[in-house]
Amino acid sequence: MIAAGEVVERPSSVVKELVENSLDAGATAVIVEISEGGTKLIKVSDNGCGMSKDDLEICTLPHTTSKLFSAEDLSCISTFGFRGEALASINAVSKLKIITCSNGSAYEYTNGQISESSKNQGTTVEIKDLFYNTPARLKFLKSFKTEERYVEDTVTHLILANPDVSFTLIAEGKTVLTSNGKGPQSALYAVFKNNGSKFLELNYQKGDFKLSGYISAPQFTRPSRSGQVIIINGRVVSDAKITVAVEKAYGNMLMKHSFPLYAISAIMPFDFVDVNVHPQKSEVRFENPDKVFSLFYSAVAETLKEKAAAFSLDSLSESFKHNENFNSNTIKTPNSESFTNPSLFIVDSSAQNKTYKPLNSINSKTTNTEHDGLEKMELLEHISASSFESRINSAFSESNKSDKFIFDTPVDTSNDDFSALKTNNAKNNILKADSFDASKESAEDIKILCALFDTYLIIRQGEKYYIGDQHAIHERILYDSLLQSIKDEKVQSQPMLFGYKETLSAVEVDKINSLIPQLEKLGFTIVITKNEIEVLAMPSIMTNLKIKQFLHDIITSFATELSVSDFLFEKICQTACKAAIKAGYGFNEMQLDAMAEYLNKNGLPKQCPHGRPAVIEITKSGLEKLFKRIV
Structure with a gap:
């Protein structure tokens, strides 16, 4: 097994280990209290099954666990903890006290001594003066507020991963975060507040694999990946390949430098995933990573296809309502040009009914004097929201038909x-x-x-x-x-006045040679003679392409049709935009x-x-x- 020397890195890692012990004990309610960012006090209380006196006596010894019984159990881990190192590591760098009650018998652990106590069912672990005896570790912690935010992030992830458990986080005597444990939707709103309505529910199953959770609508993004939570068999992990799969599923629904928010939980066979690869168990290894990539991609893509809606004024007005720093300049006031410039509105005074007049039915010869006799309300009812009068004639003039x-x-x-x-x-x-x-x-x-x-x-x-x-x-x-x-192989190929030649290694030539059929579909003409490659034509939509860099990229990074097409995606976007x-x-x-x-x-x-x-x-x-x- 791995000796987890990193298990106590900062207060948030202590909170994670203690809460996971509570979850392994079957707790349905967990309360976390911290003071001074967790350096002065961390207290985790639960209503789980508690510990017996015998277990309490040895729980702080290294490599002591009640969750594994044989070496074979390591290949099918179903609990959060299994190494038996967390309490031992925490006890070594803090002042630890444990009060636990199991089957009506309550005991207290303090300074290695066991005594009888009084407590309701469950366990309370109290950590005081974290890193008091390791000043070097204490020195490199952040400010109290920053450490408190790390703890809040940890509890947030635990809420999303365990929606049927109620959580309460109390910092400096004030409740910072709370969830009622009434399911995934309540957990979502506990974390994202009013923004919970901007998420789409995800449910996807294929064989023994089941994905559920919530993904943000394409309109609701962040400039970073801070709102992304991946949960594998109840455990919050980070996985670069899954992150890529989700973002690829959004595709061009997202603007540049915008990232979706999501909390996706995947249930899969325990022997399909190995959690014993990282000291903090924050990374996992899959038996078949490509299958996991496909599952997450398909689940997100299908959810977006079925449920993603177009932008609407409802969501726009909601964003105005909740934005406390709303800039009044973004909407013109009644005294501004947008409301006073008469050229913005064109009135069809000849209309007898109150129907909207489309652009090509407006009489450009209408003057302001024609509606002087109209009452104010009648005037407003006849206003047609069209463009400037001077531009209407030119929009449909004969000269524009060319x-x-x-x-x-x-x-x-x-x-x-x-x-x-x-x-x-x-x-x-x-x-x-x-x-x-x-x-x-x-x-x-x-x-x-x-x-x-x-x-x-x-x-x-x-x-x-x-x-x-x-x-x-x-x-x-x-x-x-x-x-x-x-797709239809109709890309125009632009012959080059002077072909581009480059000498490559045998391995590089083989790679280019294997990609020639795909490159020809995209409009390239490439000739290979021994170890020399010559580009004679390129797609007309990419005439500004730097061929040397392009060849280098596909040699070093790309090997499939999908990735070559992905490489060209931005060029196609630029062409369409221009x-x-x-x-x-x-x-x-x-x-x-x-x-x-x-x-x-x-x-x-x-x-x-x-x-x-x-x-x-x-x-x-x-x-x-x-x-x-x-x-």
């Missing part, structure tokens, strides 16, 4: 699906990416009603209304077109019609390839919250 077509991309479109969309004489088989909502919730056609500020689009689908970012929507369409062209329409440049009528037709066939995109929202649903309740009609 603009670049909305679906033009740097790929071979002579026989592709976008040509079919242009001419309306062939079936559209465009790849439906996960970020498109193809569920077709409503049978009503998607209609683009108008443009706002030549940047946003007002979209209606049945009884639902959306505001869309025209750049993000267009970028998503172009991105999926590029992916489809790669080709998409920019803010301030409006679509013409033909382009808007083509976009509406595409959206009707493929659904509204939730996000652009970089993870930014493409459309936000305009809900009645969301608007009422923003206008403070309801609070």
